[in-house]
Amino acid sequence: MSIDIRPLDAPERLGTPDAVEFEAYVELTAQVEESVWGHRRFSYEAAELLPEFHDDRYTGRQAFAAWDADRCIGRAEVQWEQSEGARTAEITVGVAAAERRRGIGTALLRRAEVHARSIGREVLTGFSDVPPAGLELAGPRLEAPDGTGSIPAADPGAAFATRHGYRLGQLERVSGLTVTGRFDEFRSLLAERLAARDAASAAYRLVGWIDRAPEELLDSLAVAHASMATDPPAGGITIDEEAWDADRVRAGETLALAGGRTTLVQAAIAPDGAVAGYTELSLPPNSVAVFQWDTIVLGPHRGHRLGMLLKLGNLVRLGETAPERSDIYTWNADENEHMLAINIALGFTPRGMSAEWQRA
Numbered sequence: 139m140s141i142d143i144r145p146l147d148a149p150e151r152l153g154t155p156d157a158v159e160f161e162a163y164v165e166l167t168a169q170v171e172e173s174v175w176g177h178r179r180f181s182y183e184a185a186e187l188l189p190e191f192h193d194d195r196y197t198g199r200q201a202f203a204a205w206d207a208d209r210c211i212g213r214a215e216v217q218w219e220q221s222e223g224a225r226t227a228e229i230t231v232g233v234a235a236a237e238r239r240r241g242i243g244t245a246l247l248r249r250a251e252v253h254a255r256s257i258g259r260e261v262l263t264g265f266s267d268v269p270p271a272g273l274e275l276a277g278p279r280l281e282a283p284d285g286t287g288s289i290p291a292a293d294p295g296a297a298f299a300t301r302h303g304y305r306l307g308q309l310e311r312v313s314g315l316t317v318t319g320r321f322d323e324f325r326s327l328l329a330e331r332l333a334a335r336d337a338a339s340a341a342y343r344l345v346g347w348i349d350r351a352p353e354e355l356l357d358s359l360a361v362a363h364a365s366m367a368t369d370p371p372a373g374g375i376t377i378d379e380e381a382w383d384a385d386r387v388r389a390g391e392t393l394a395l396a397g398g399r400t401t402l403v404q405a406a407i408a409p410d411g412a413v414a415g416y417t418e419l420s421l422p423p424n425s426v427a428v429f430q431w432d433t434i435v436l437g438p439h440r441g442h443r444l445g446m447l448l449k450l451g452n453l454v455r456l457g458e459t460a461p462e463r464s465d466i467y468t469w470n471a472d473e474n475e476h477m478l479a480i481n482i483a484l485g486f487t488p489r490g491m492s493a494e495w496q497r498a
């Protein structure tokens with residue numbers, strides 16, 4: 139049997155003969171996620187992903203699929219930031235559970251690495267996920283340069299990455315919060331926190347929206363997005379600076395909407411009218427899950443307890459908008475004590491780890 143690895147073409151539309159390979163690729167990706175996590179809550183649907191394949195203005199993307207006749211049995215994807223000066227490319231590899239340890243992952247990784255080099259990226263990164271049971275594996279452990287977390291060296295993703303010359307650059311803690319039945323509590327907590335604000339904190343106005351930001355906030359929101367790329371701790375991983383402007387903010391909103399995702403944003407506005415911080419919840423279609431993506435309070439505005447206010451404001455909005463959603467998931471650097479402290483206070487609990495790798 140011969141395995142064929144070739145670049146994946148994104149079709150114009152789903153449900154057409156041209157879309158069959160893309161749809162098989164997305165299904166294989168979901169199967170790999172399920173093999174790691176035991177569920178598909180972190181997977182994308184084809185309709186969510188397709189718009190991202192069609193818009194490479196800000197994030198470049200090239201996928202490769204491994205085929206055994208017409209069966210998709212593996213995938214690799216390269217993604218890269220398009221901003222001037224960007225040096226990195228992120229590679230994701232996955233192989234169907236029944237086809238592992240036959241060299242398919244290696245062949246896919248090599249193909250992705252060649253592509254990344256061909257577009258001039260000299261720093262290669264990637265990630266692998268470790269579910270709670272995987273963290274308990276016996277044997278030697280790998281520690282990230284910062285923080286106290288570790289993962290077993292024998293975890294399949296870790297063994298594969300280290301075998302290919304990647305070193306562990308950072309561990310992210312995956313945390314989950316079940317929100318069912320808690321929305322009244324979030325409302326009371328927000329009211330208490332608002333009532334207890336001191337004058338410096340009360341000088342910030344809280345503004346929230348769904349899907350599309352108010353026009354007058356776009357420029358300063360773009361500044362906050364750019365900081366989101368570089369402010370959080372990065373451990374031993376090289377992070378590219380991202381150039382953001384109002385158009386990029388709008389493009390991101392349009393992509394989310396095109397993919398069927400609802401976005402809830404809570405922002406704090408400084409007395410001068412600029413965004414001082416924001417937090418984002420993303421609601422994928424056909425799911426009870428919610429993803430807590432960006433949360434940032436910009437440097438000059440820290441120390442006013444805005445982080446917790448932002449999160450509570452958005453949790454209240456979630457209860458008003460989508461009370462049927464049951465679980466929020468978030469990824470934080472294991473050494474990001476301030477962010478983790480807020481999440482733990484809200485009741486988030488550990489659900490596994492994501493390991494970030496960088497080729498040495």
Ligand SMILES: CC(C)(COP(=O)(O)OP(=O)(O)OC[C@H]1O[C@@H](n2cnc3c(N)ncnc32)[C@H](O)[C@@H]1OP(=O)(O)O)[C@@H](O)C(=O)NCCC(=O)NCCS
Pocket residue numbers: 170174230231232233234237238239240241242243244245264265266267292293294295296297298299301
């Ligand atoms: C990691 C993954 C992509 C490997 O795919 P694969 O096709 O099995 O990989 P290969 O057969 O090319 O393995 C190459 C080498 O990696 C190492 N390796 C891979 N899986 C391993 C495992 N489960 N235990 C120990 N070593 C492993 C071995 O050194 C292996 O060589 P060997 O089989 O000659 O001993 C696959 O297990 C997978 O899809 N896992 C879930 C997704 C994931 O973690 N992706 C991120 C990878 S960074």
